[in-house]
Amino acid sequence: MLQILLGAVSLGLLWAVMTIGVYITYRILNIADLSVEGSIAMGAAIAAQGIMKGMNPFAATAMAFIGGMSAGLITGALHTRLKIPALLSGILTMIALYSVNLRILGKANLSLLRLETVYTGLQSMGVGRNDSVIVLGMLSVSALIVVLYWFFGTEIGCAIRATGNNPQMARAQGINTDNMIILGLVISNGLVALSGALIAQSQSFADVQMGIGSIVIGLASVIIGEVLFGKKSFFSRLVSLVLGAISYRVIIALVLRLGMPANDLKLFTALTVAIALSLPVLRGYLEPLKKSMKGGR
Amino acid sequence: MLNIKNVSKTFNLGTVNEKAALKNINLMLEEGDFVTLIGGNGAGKSTMLNCVAGVYGVEAGNIFIDGKEVTKLPEHRRAALIGRVFQDPMMGTAASMGIEENLALAYRRGQLRTLRWGISHQEKELFKELLSSLGLGLENRMTDKVGLLSGGQRQALTLVMATLIRPRILLLDEHTAALDPKTADKVLELSDHFIEESGLTTLMVTHNMRHAIKHGNRLVMMHEGHIILDIKGEEKMNLTVEDLMQRFGKASGEEFANDRALLSE
Ligand SMILES: Nc1ncnc2c1ncn2[C@@H]1O[C@H](COP(=O)(O)OP(=O)(O)OP(=O)(O)O)[C@@H](O)[C@H]1O
Ligand SMILES: [Mg+2]
Numbered sequence: 001m002l003q004i005l006l007g008a009v010s011l012g013l014l015w016a017v018m019t020i021g022v023y024i025t026y027r028i029l030n031i032a033d034l035s036v037e038g039s040i041a042m043g044a045a046i047a048a049q050g051i052m053k054g055m056n057p058f059a060a061t062a063m064a065f066i067g068g069m070s071a072g073l074i075t076g077a078l079h080t081r082l083k084i085p086a087l088l089s090g091i092l093t094m095i096a097l098y099s100v101n102l103r104i105l106g107k108a109n110l111s112l113l114r115l116e117t118v119y120t121g122l123q124s125m126g127v128g129r130n131d132s133v134i135v136l137g138m139l140s141v142s143a144l145i146v147v148l149y150w151f152f153g154t155e156i157g158c159a160i161r162a163t164g165n166n167p168q169m170a171r172a173q174g175i176n177t178d179n180m181i182i183l184g185l186v187i188s189n190g191l192v193a194l195s196g197a198l199i200a201q202s203q204s205f206a207d208v209q210m211g212i213g214s215i216v217i218g219l220a221s222v223i224i225g226e227v228l229f230g231k232k233s234f235f236s237r238l239v240s241l242v243l244g245a246i247s248y249r250v251i252i253a254l255v256l257r258l259g260m261p262a263n264d265l266k267l268f269t270a271l272t273v274a275i276a277l278s279l280p281v282l283r284g285y286l287e288p289l290k291k292s293m294k295g296g297r
Numbered sequence: 298m299l300n301i302k303n304v305s306k307t308f309n310l311g312t313v314n315e316k317a318a319l320k321n322i323n324l325m326l327e328e329g330d331f332v333t334l335i336g337g338n339g340a341g342k343s344t345m346l347n348c349v350a351g352v353y354g355v356e357a358g359n360i361f362i363d364g365k366e367v368t369k370l371p372e373h374r375r376a377a378l379i380g381r382v383f384q385d386p387m388m389g390t391a392a393s394m395g396i397e398e399n400l401a402l403a404y405r406r407g408q409l410r411t412l413r414w415g416i417s418h419q420e421k422e423l424f425k426e427l428l429s430s431l432g433l434g435l436e437n438r439m440t441d442k443v444g445l446l447s448g449g450q451r452q453a454l455t456l457v458m459a460t461l462i463r464p465r466i467l468l469l470d471e472h473t474a475a476l477d478p479k480t481a482d483k484v485l486e487l488s489d490h491f492i493e494e495s496g497l498t499t500l501m502v503t504h505n506m507r508h509a510i511k512h513g514n515r516l517v518m519m520h521e522g523h524i525i526l527d528i529k530g531e532e533k534m535n536l537t538v539e540d541l542m543q544r545f546g547k548a549s550g551e552e553f554a555n556d557r558a559l560l561s562e
Contacts, residue, residue, distance in 0.1 A: 151412075155405060158394075158415035162402050165391040172350070172389070173458070174376035174406040 001257075003130075008253040010130050012246030013137025014198045015221065019245040020144060020238065021191035022218030028152070029164040029184040034090035034215055035075040036192040038097025039068040041211035043193025044200035045104040048112055051201070057118045061197045068193020069186045071097060076182030094211075101208045109207040117201035133202045140198065144191070145238045152234060160184050192218075213266045216273050221245040223276040298498040299326040299349065299466050304358030306341075306348055318344040320522040322358070326466075331492055331499045333509040336519035342502045343384075345519070346468045349500070351375040363465045377407025380459030380497075382452065382472040382488075389455030392444035396435060396454065399443055400424045403458035427457065431487065449480035453487055460491045467492065469501040473508075485512065510536050520549045 018040060025033040043064035050060030071093055078089035102108070122132035151157045162170040163180040170177050192214075200206040225244020231237050252269075256262060275282075306319040318341045326332060334342050347353050349360060351372035359368045362378045383389050390399050401416035401424075421439065429436035433453050435446075443451060452472060459467060469488060473481035489512060492499050503509050509516055516533055518526035518541075525548040528536060 153415055154412045155410035155415050156412060158398060158402060159410050161394060162391045165393050166388070168383075168388055169391055170402075171372045172376055172379075172381045173402045174373050174408075175402075175410070176371075176373045 004253050004257065005250065006130055006134070008249035009246055010133040010137055010202070011199075012249035013134060013141055013242070014195055014202060015217065015249065016137070016141050016195075016242040016245035017144060017198065018192045018195035018214065019218050019221040019225070019241045020148065021188040021195065022215065023222050023237075023241050024148075024184055024188040024191070026219065026222060027164075028161055029181060029188075031079075031086045031164075031181070031185075032090070032215075033072075033075060033185060033188065034087065035071055035093035035097070035185075035189060036090075036218065037211040037214050038094040038101065039071040039189040039193045039211075040196035040199075040214045041101045041206075041208055042067050042071060042097050042104070043196030044206035044210055045101045045110075045196075045208065046193070047197035048110045048200050048206035049104050049106070051112055051115050051117065052110060057116055057120075057201065061118055061194065061201075064197035065190045065194045068196075069190035071193070072185035072187070072189030073182065075189070076185040079185075080178035080181050097211075098208065105206060105208055108209070109205055112201060112204045112206070115204075117204070118198070119201060137198070140194075141242050145235070145242070148238060149235055156180075156183070213269065216266070216269050217248065220269055220273045220276070221248045223273065224248055224251075227276065227279075298328045298330070298363055299324070299500070300359075300361040301325070301345070301349065302359045302361070304345075304348060304355050304360060306344055306353060306355050310356065317522055319348065319355070322522075322524060324517065324524060324527075326498050326500065328498055329496045330515055331497075331513035332501065332515045332517050333513040334500060334502045334517050334519065335504065335506065335509045339521075340519040341522045342519055343470055346381075346470050346500060346502065349466065350379055350381055350468060378465040380462075380464030380467045382455045382459050382467075382469050384471040384474050386448040386451040386455070386475055389458065390443045390451050393442055395440045396428075396443055396446075397421055397424050397439040399454065400458060400461060403461045406462050427461075431457070447480075449476050449484060452476060452480075452484050456484065456487055456491065460495065460497065463495050463497070465498065467497045467499040467501075469499065471502050471504060474504060488512075506538050506541055510538065510541065516541075518545060518548070520545075525549055 018036070022036060025031045046064040046067045047057070047060045050063055051057050075089045075093040078084045078092060079086045084092070119129070119132040119136060122135060123129060127135065152161060159170065159175045160180045160183060162173070162175060163177045164184070167177045170180070196210070199210070221244040222241060223244070224247050225240035225242075228247060229236070229240035229243050231240065252265065255268065260268065301322055301324040304319055304322045305317070308314070308316045308318055322345060336342050344353070348355050351367065351370060355368065359366060361367065362375070367375050367378070381389070391402070397416060401420055404420060425436050425439055431453070433450060435450060435454070443454065446454065456472070472488070473484050476484060485508065488501070491497065499513070501513065514533060515529040516526070516536065517524055526544060
């Protein structure tokens with residue numbers, strides 16, 4: 001049981017990087033960006049192929065980050081320069097990336113077994129497989145929180161937040177909202193690809209399919225984080241994203257353990273997100289019910 | 298200061314929904330002019346302000362601010378020269394950001410935004426002092442989210458933001474229309490205060506004829522995309538609501554009572 005939990009925590013930490021990327025578009029920019037489904041697999045593909053070709057795993061991971069950023073750039077350009085609706089821009093990039101990722105991988109999946117990864121350094125120092133993922137995951141996530149906390153407090157970061165919050169006001173205050181949207185998408189997709197690279201190395205293979213449904217997992221993690229751990233300051237929000245991503249993995253591990261077939265996972269996740277997103281409406285329906293129950297007493 | 302030359306703006310050009318909102322408009326504001334702009338619904342008042350601000354491009358004519366042609370400049374670039382307050386109190390501020398964060402955004406209007414911290418300690422002090430001098434009761438809520446403020450408070454804050462960096466032109470589009478009469482008067486008073494204090498060149502849209510007469514040094518009336526009246530100087534000072542109604546009737550060639558929009562006195 002403990003083993004399962006630790007596995008969930010390590011996986012959750014790596015997915016937290018992706019969750020933070022989704023948060024940047026979904027909550028800060030107010031855009032549902034589907035290109036992440038392609039960029040997560042792209043990150044995995046670039047890192048895997050880089051390592052196969054004998055690259056240093058850290059350099060390959062950095063390259064994955066850059067690849068993801070370029071995917072975000074394309075979505076951003078489609079949306080702001082060519083005026084294609086955000087949702088559709090993301091879908092276009094996502095579909096295009098499927099082919100791109102196949103080309104990068106050369107086939108549907110690539111095994112990294114017995115190859116050097118970002119984790120093998122720690123493992124050679126005697127740290128266990130899972131522990132090495134947890135250590136590195138913790139390090140990346142902490143660094144990320146610090147950097148993003150700083151970034152979104154800077155003038156440019158504030159301009160991105162204002163753009164997502166009220167683009168009309170942002171433009172009236174001299175902010176180039178198009179550029180801010182592009183920048184946000186670039187950072188977000190970079191992080192998602194980074195997450196894909198870390199996940200691929202931890203499970204020792206990259207698969208062109210691994211992005212399918214990832215946006216929903218990201219959203220589920222964002223929402224679980226908000227519901228369970230609040231959303232007070234920006235810092236606590238960032239931490240809640242990480243806790244949300246871990247909680248999601250723990251919940252999944254538990255329901256699988258309780259005997260839910262693995263094939264039903266995506267259905268389960270979609271339902272969770274649908275319920276979480278409709279909470280405000282559901283509360284509205286429940287309110288009169290609660291009142292009448294109180295009145296009855 | 299502001300020069301609108303032969304400007305025409307048609308929405309949905311070349312479709313069945315084609316609508317000429319501005320028809321060859323000419324308007325020149327001198328430095329320090331405070332123009333009140335009235336006219337019925339759909340007269341083209343908001344469109345004119347939006348064309349000046351760069352929200353819409355125009356298909357003909359030129360717009361100059363402070364001698365500089367801005368006709369082709371995108372909205373965010375023109376913002377360096379323009380302060381704006383909108384009819385909808387929600388529109389001028391970022392609801393999920395704090396009061397001081399909103400002010401800090403406005404404080405950087407027209408400047409290159411960098412990776413410096415978004416708000417400095419000196420700025421926090423400055424904003425606090427500024428707000429307490431205005432007696433809005435906001436000086437102790439500097440970190441509160443703007444979404445928590447009332448419509449009147451948000452409109453007052455938007456006004457402070459619009460004038461924080463002295464704009465070459467201040468555009469007010471029915472900025473008190475969504476407020477109750479008492480709050481509206483307060484916000485108008487505050488507008489007068491800012492405009493007088495820094496001698497701001499201002500274009501203020503209102504549906505209230507009393508306000509249009511009482512405020513500003515010049516009154517412009519629009520009707521169906523044209524400017525039909527331009528009253529300044531002594532004539533403007535001696536203007537009454539009756540005068541205005543009569544002159545509107547003559548200039549527009551319509552019975553005034555038919556225009557539902559100019560009802561409020
Ligand atoms: N974005 C738009 N698309 C199409 N038509 C528009 C648009 N904005 C305004 N119009 C039309 O242009 C005309 C002028 O509208 P405008 O908003 O400038 O009027 P207004 O004088 O501000 O009126 P009100 O007093 O009601 O605010 C109207 O006929 C309006 O329907
Ligand atoms: Mg209007």
